[in-house]
């Protein structure tokens with residue numbers, strides 16, 4: 306039976322907007338409470354934790370039987386429990402490094418998955434007032450206006466989002482630099498916003514043509530997947546083939562043709578799974 310997601314959407318949208326205001330109020334502060342997580346350049350702030358708590362408290366009050374995968378809850382030891390149950394997948398502040406530096410490209414990324422498939426995706430950058438939303442079968446929107454991916458099919462014409470990651474692991478750095486060096490002379494340009502979710506939002510609205518990254522987690526890409534696919538694009542594994550959402554690998558593009566050209570060019574990297 307078709308599940309009516311209207312109520313889920315209304316509740317999550319209102320919580321996300323409120324939490325966005327908190328991020329916006331706090332981003333300029335020079336005295337943020339910052340701690341490291343998996344390494345020297347992987348951070349969590351008090352705001353990441355506060356926003357995640359507000360979202361989970363609000364949603365679990367409204368929908369007591371729903372499950373959660375939250376970046377900071379998992380970081381502090383919880384299971385990353387990805388099942389068929391309705392599950393909210395939350396990155397409270399995607400682009401935490403940007404947030405720490407008051408660089409205004411951070412966002413809340415939140416998605417609802419049912420039967421392991423996306424049904425709602427929201428990416429909200431309150432600093433730039435960009436609210437990306439999508440619901441299964443209902444299209445993708447930026448601040449209420451319908452968005453679609455670009456029509457770019459040739460790698461040679463593409464603007465590609467990639468990232469430098471949150472790890473100083475030498476092997477990972479090597480692969481990132483190899484891909485950068487190989488792609489640079491073959492594409493229009495390479496960009497990195499410092500937030501996986503915002504990179505995906507750029508692909509969804511046609512401002513960029515593709516994005517790939519190794520080392521991301523499901524909470525970085527869950528909302529982006531819903532928004533890109535509803536905007537007409539594709540989200541696959543960077544070697545080609547179906548996305549494996551716990552593999553910590555992603556490639557998104559405006560269409561399958563471009564996705565496959567990019568996949569063929571990439572040096573592959575397989576991080577430890579979630």
Ligand code: IPD
Pocket residue numbers: 348376396398399400401402468469470471498499500501502518520521522525
């Ligand atoms: C990170 C950002 C970054 C990406 C990392 C993510 P966080 O998320 O999206 O752009 O390179 O892979 O972990 O830690 O800021 O939520």
